Amino acid sequence: AQSVTQLGSHVSVSEGALVLLRCNYSSSVPPYLFWYVQYPNQGLQLLLKYTTGATLVKGINGFEAEFKKSETSFHLTKPSAHMSDAAEYFCAVSDQNFGNEKLTFGTGTRLTIIP
Amino acid sequence: DTAVSQTPKYLVTQMGNDKSIKCEQNLGHDTMYWYKQDSKKFLKIMFSYNNKELIINETVPNRFSPKSPDKAHLNLHINSLELGDSAVYFCASDAGTGSGYTFGSGTRLTVV
Numbered sequence: 001a002q003s004v005t006q007l008g009s010h011v012s013v014s015e016g017a018l019v020l021l022r023c024n025y026s027s028s029v030p031p032y033l034f035w036y037v038q039y040p041n042q043g044l045q046l047l048l049k050y051t052t053g054a055t056l057v058k059g060i061n062g063f064e065a066e067f068k069k070s071e072t073s074f075h076l077t078k079p080s081a082h083m084s085d086a087a088e089y090f091c092a093v094s095d096q097n098f099g100n101e102k103l104t105f106g107t108g109t110r111l112t113i114i115p
Numbered sequence: 116d117t118a119v120s121q122t123p124k125y126l127v128t129q130m131g132n133d134k135s136i137k138c139e140q141n142l143g144h145d146t147m148y149w150y151k152q153d154s155k156k157f158l159k160i161m162f163s164y165n166n167k168e169l170i171i172n173e174t175v176p177n178r179f180s181p182k183s184p185d186k187a188h189l190n191l192h193i194n195s196l197e198l199g200d201s202a203v204y205f206c207a208s209d210a211g212t213g214s215g216y217t218f219g220s221g222t223r224l225t226v227v
Contacts, residue, residue, distance in 0.1 A: 034215050042220055043221050044205070044218045049214075101209060101211060102163060
């Protein structure tokens with residue numbers, strides 16, 4: 001069974017500082033990995049994803065993540081935090097099973113930006 | 116045009132009532148899902164349908180019954196609502212092959 005662990009349920013960074021949100025996964029098959037963002041009272045929006053190929057993936061709003069198979073990690077980073085980045089972030093994993101790509105989500109990390 | 120739309124956005128109802136949530140996607144995706152997000156923001160899959168066929172049923176009480184009249188629609192009917200059913204319910208659709216889900220904006224269900 002696949003699973004996701006997000007270290008740190010709350011992360012606070014100063015505006016302009018580096019954002020690092022941690023995600024480790026467990027999967028018995030090559031995984032697909034995703035980061036989603038949820039703003040208050042809204043649905044989840046896809047930030048970026050890794051399927052195959054280049055292990056450093058870039059997403060929307062200046063975020064990127066690196067797939068490290070040896071560390072089973074897919075940490076999310078952004079060089080310079082902006083006030084608008086304050087939200088809940090979810091890492092997710094699915095196995096490569098076409099027509100049945102069930103996403104298993106981590107418990108989320110709330111990102112607070114300090115002015 | 117909203118890609119995945121859910122109605123209603125808010126639903127407040129009494130224990131024991133029956134209610135439905137509707138979901139429609141205009142993306143042409145074959146697969147649709149229902150997820151439940153609890154008060155701690157934890158997201159758990161409930162059901163998935165692929166082209167109107169039930170694929171996943173994750174040990175959800177049978178008071179919950181999904182229905183997919185066509186691949187663009189996936190509705191959720193809940194009988195005999197309980198306090199513990201209070202949550203945000205998200206519909207999502209997926210094109211497959213690692214494309215990632217597109218989520219609706221959610222339905223906040225409050226059972227009183």
